[in-house]
Every structure is written in C-alpha cells, then in structure tokens.
Amino acid sequence: MSLKHAILGFLSFAPEPLTGYDLKKAFDNSVRHFWPANQSQIYRTLAALAEDGLVEIDVVERAERLDMKLYHITENGRAELHHWLSTPLPPQDYREASLIQVFFGGNLTDDELLNVLQHEAQAIEERLALYAEIYTASLDRIDQANNPRALALSVFTLEYGITSDQSALNWLRSVIERLQTGNYSPANLAILIGDNHENNV
Amino acid sequence: MSLKHAILGFLSFAPEPLTGYDLKKAFDNSVRHFWPANQSQIYRTLAALAEDGLVEIDVVERAERLDMKLYHITENGRAELHHWLSTPLPPQDYREASLIQVFFGGNLTDDELLNVLQHEAQAIEERLALYAEIYTASLDRIDQANNPRALALSVFTLEYGITSDQSALNWLRSVIERLQTGNYSPANLAILIGDNHENNV
DNA sequence: CTGTCCATGTAAGGCGTTACATGATTGT
C-alpha cells in the first residue's frame, strides 16, 4: 500500500516526530500532484502503521482537548520503507475519465465535443502555469540545499507532472484541430506520435 | 460515476443487446488502457443501471443454467449518457505510486534507485511496443469504416496512451542520466522541460 | 467576535479487487 510508505517516507526525513496534522500538510505541500491523501485516511493509516510496529507514538496529554500524538518511524519502519522503495512496483492501473468522453464522442456533435475538450485544455494550462511557478521557485532552492540529491529527486517528480501535462495538452490541441478540420485520415492520425514507434522500442 | 457511463457508451453503439460477459470483453478490447473494469464490477453496475431505468433487461431462460441477461440502453439512458459526455469533468485525482519511490529516493543508493527506474522504463517500453502495434493496425481499418469519425475518436485515445508513455519514458531516461552523471544542478534540472514554461500558458 | 489554524477523530458509503462458485458448449 503506497500511502503507508509515503507516510513512512515523510517520517524518515523528518528531524522531529510529526502529528497527523503535520503529515496532512506535508502531503498537500509536496506529493499531492501524484498521491493525494485526505485527513481521515492519514489518521487511520497511522494507526495501522503503529499496530504493525512501523511507527511509534508519543502521546502528549492536553487538558480538555484530545491528546496530541507525535509519530516517529521505528527501525522496522525504516527497513520496510527501504525494501518498498527499492522494489519495482507491479504495473499500476490508469484511470482517465476524460478519455471515456472522447472514446464515446460519436454520440456528440463537433461543438459539444470541442467544448468539453477546450475546458479540459484550459484546466491543464492552469495547472501547468502553477507547476511552472513552483518549479522555478524550487530550482532556486537547490543550490543552498544541504542534501541537493534528495531535493533534486523531489523536484524530478514535479518535472514529471509538467512534461506529462505538456504532452496531454499537445494531444488535446491536435485532437481539437483535427475535429475542426474534419480530417480523420490515417495520415493525419499518425502525425502526433511522429510515426516513429520503432525509436521507442 | 465513469464506469456507469462507459457501459452506457458501449450499449449506445451496440447494434444488438449485450450480456455482462460481452461488456467485459468490450472493456478488455478497447478501453482497458484508460478504464479497466473487472467482471464483478460490471455485473453490479449493470444491476444499478437497471434499477435507475437507464438500461433494460431481456431475460433468456436456459434450462439447468443461470438465466442469460441481455441489456439494452433506454431513452433515459441515452439522455443521461449524452449529458455526461458533454459536461466537462471536475479535476480528477492522479495516483502514480512509482513517483513516491523517486520522491523519497534519498533513502536509496544510486544503484538501488537506478534499478527501480530501469525496471519502470522497461515496462513502459514494452507497453509502448504493444500500443504501437495496435495503433498501426487501427489506422488500416479507418479507411473502410462506415463511421470514420467515431472510429477515429477511439483511436485518439490510443494516441493519448502512446504520447503520454513516450513522455514518461523521456523523463525516466533523463532522470536515469542525471543520476548516473551525478549532476543535479538547476541548469540541468531545467533541461527536460525546455525552460519554456511561458509557451504553455 | 469571527474566522482560520491547530489537532483529533468517527460514520457511512462508494468504488474496486480478489477469490470463490456453478455449469453447459466448443475446440483440440
């Protein structure tokens, strides 16, 4: 389970023990673009990790309020994390609901389909602008980092988001253009992927 | 719920009513790369669609065996499908577990991380080779199709898979190279995305 | 004095997976 290991990952780098609340912020500030996690899920997963002995809890009692729980990773937790990080994952399933709309687009007029695609393109453009901003800001911080390799690796995942969004956007624009010109011939279909499949095998 | 609408989509194009079994094959042969569905799920969703009046069932009784059920889409079902297809979707969550491995790669040696990344790259190369094969075969069939637009739209989704895999592969190769050279400087980080964020906004 | 932040959780439901179970027909 990936969420477990992402939590262990954060705890492995944290100089101080973290609360569930801290972890929620850590997710939102760094890995949300490829692994969103919500609050309930984090608390339940922390409980499961504690039960497995992969994290330990220091309870801070607070009068009149719920106890505050500080989590730190154990040696077993580090071993489990290391094993998971260094083991290739089985193939994952991808789900991309907007492609269902394209696939069954025969039920729509050109205008209806174009409308959906243009909204999709706009959403990606906005996300891309945001990523680009975060990315340039991150580049500045790499110079002064005390562990440039670890920081660079985290920035790499943002690059992944940027390049995959760019590729999705190029694809969308080419679909939009082909719908507008009404040219669905095989020659035109082959344009986008460059007709160079062999180069990638 | 996307699965509901994918099923309605298949039924909307089918000249004859389909069984749950037929639908399972339809998924596996065409949309599995962006919306996999398993058998149990399809049967449960068909029951839910029937309860909502979006599909109707003809029961074929067969001695000694379970009844065979033939599903067809209703007018309400077509209306619901049309509405869903023509409405932009809210932003979807992406989950890409392998990026967790990169993000927390500070816990691994170069060799360990490279091993994981190379496995990942190989899996994508294999998938890409398969997609390319299916894609070229599809191009041949577009000429003779009686509805070239609808067929082209379905092929577009395969293009999406190909271009996004190509982009993921390029990214992986660049990460591998930067790990091997040990050069994580901002200048090198900016190479992959071409440093032209503004062009995409 | 209102809202946001800190910090915790529970409950219920939806979607998806895996495993189990049945039994005729068709192909090798």
Next chain:
DNA sequence: ACAATCATGTAACGCCTTACATGGACAG
C-alpha cells in the same frame, strides 16, 4: 479427455471520500 470459452453471480475485504463532530489558540 481436457481445456478454454460462454455466462452468471456472491462474499469479503481494502482503499478512499464525504460529511460530521469537537474544541482551544490566535489574528484581524
């Protein structure tokens, strides 16, 4: 004779989401 295909489903579990619920501290 055996396996694959056709065709149906149930059971149980796992992960994630949404909504609900509490309550102090602090800032505007």
